[in-house]
Amino acid sequence: MSRNLDSSxxxxxxxxxxxxxxxxxxxxxxxxxxxxAGGIGWGDxxxxxxxxxxxxxxxxxxxxxxxxxxxIARWRSLAEAFVSRGAFRQVLAVFLxxxxxxxxxxxxxxxxxxxxxxxxxxWRDRQREKPxxxxxxxxxxxxxxxxxxxxxxxxxxxxxxxxxxAMLGGLLK
Numbered sequence: 137m138s139r140n141l142d143s144s145x146x147x148x149x150x151x152x153x154x155x156x157x158x159x160x161x162x163x164x165x166x167x168x169x170x171x172x173a174g175g176i177g178w179g180d181x182x183x184x185x186x187x188x189x190x191x192x193x194x195x196x197x198x199x200x201x202x203x204x205x206x207x208i209a210r211w212r213s214l215a216e217a218f219v220s221r222g223a224f225r226q227v228l229a230v231f232l233x234x235x236x237x238x239x240x241x242x243x244x245x246x247x248x249x250x251x252x253x254x255x256x257x258x259w260r261d262r263q264r265e266k267p268x269x270x271x272x273x274x275x276x277x278x279x280x281x282x283x284x285x286x287x288x289x290x291x292x293x294x295x296x297x298x299x300x301x302a303m304l305g306g307l308l309k
Contacts, residue, residue, distance in 0.1 A: 145217030152218045153207035161200035167193030233257070245299020251281040 168190050175184030207214065219227075237253040244252075255277040258268045268276075288294045 144221055145219075146221045146224045147218050148214070149216055149218040150207060150211055150214035153214060154204060157200045157204035157207060159200075161197045161204070164193040164195070164197030164200060167196065241297065241299075243299065245301055246296045247281040247285055247301055248299055250284060251277040253277075254280055 171186030171190035171193060174186035176186045176190040177184050178187065233253065233256055237249050240249045255273050258273045258276060261268060288296050
């Protein structure tokens with residue numbers, strides 16, 4: 137992605153390349169370290185439990201270090217922006233509500249959290265000439281939650297975390 141004219145670069149491609157290479161090398165090192173507990177040698181019955189994970193971690197670390205060396209060798213050519221501030225703001229506009237949605241699920245259940253999540257994005261929609269009305273938002277968000285309940289809990293018999301709605305269902309029986 138090249139530098140956006142309407143906002144400055146948040147992070148450069150070179151730093152993302154180097155950071156990802158270091159991160160994956162660290163993951164490979166953790167896998168190699170953890171493999172030692174199960175043994176990485178060859179026993180009487182064949183390879184010990186840590187044998188294959190150790191070598192996978194070794195390959196991952198070696199490939200990551202090779203990518204780091206390539207990033208260093210191409211340092212000048214990787215000067216363009218990886219993401220601009222404006223683009224990152226757009227990502228956060230979706231990511232932060234998802235975090236809230238996931239954090240609310242254990243307390244509200246998936247159905248209420250999903251209805252709130254859908255309602256939030258319908259309310260925040262600024263692309264339409266005429267914004268969604270309250271009744272439309274309520275109908276779509278509650279309708280989607282109800283459809284999810286019908287499909288998963290009733291028809292497929294896959295109970296999802298219902299939260300406070302489970303208590304309401306228990307009172308109605």
